[in-house]
Amino acid sequence: MISRAADGKEAVKPDGTAVRYHLFPEYEIHWNELPDGVTQQWHHHDTIEETVYVVAGRMLLHWREDGQERTEELGAGDVARLGTAPHTWENRSGDPVRFIVFKLVLDGVDKREIFRNDKQLD
Template identity: 40%
Template sequence: MAQEIEIKQSKEALSVVKENGTEVHYFLYPEFEVHTNKIPAGSIQDWHRHHQIEEVIVVTSGKISVETIENEKIETREVNQGDVLRVKNSIHRLVNRNRESASFIVFRFVPQGIDQAQIIKNDKYDCEELVKTMLKN
């Protein structure tokens, strides 16, 4: 794994405007994908689901509704700014019923079915002394 940071500027994103007016900026990486979205007021996504990928959505401004099919009917849940939505492999769509646009970030990845929670929680190393040593030169 490379030690350097990587910054992708917004102008490097693959940008599209969908039929429903949603602006999407895709940042593509070999192991995952991140895209930013701005969904206009009154906009509705098409119903869809994913077979292999999983999406985690973070609402960064406004609020959206996520609709799913459960027990042969549409279930609606509100997702507010700061909330995190994990859609798994549900049939779903996002709706903005509000008078203002909403923004969210989508993280897409292919789950491996391996519990990595302990690695994720504990994979941080204190480098204060190393940095001091590196900066003495």
């Protein structure tokens, strides 16, 4: 199955962030472009786990963990697994930041061995 760019649902949030959503039966992937000077509203999910992969640019990730607010700068190639923690991201870099968000509803089963060993050559 191929989901083309045109198949995704596009939106521009009130803060100017451009998003393209691709929703599948067991997960969602969305591409984001966060303009310079924008901070997304704090949010969290009760069931959905979010993982962010930065494609281009730099942004600050803020999240709350163990009663404390934490901040890390992320750049191209960095991955942040947020779980269900409250979080936001902020762009103070002077350029747009492009990143992909993976939204998953996980079952708690460790599947790393499957990912490592499931490829079969034909």
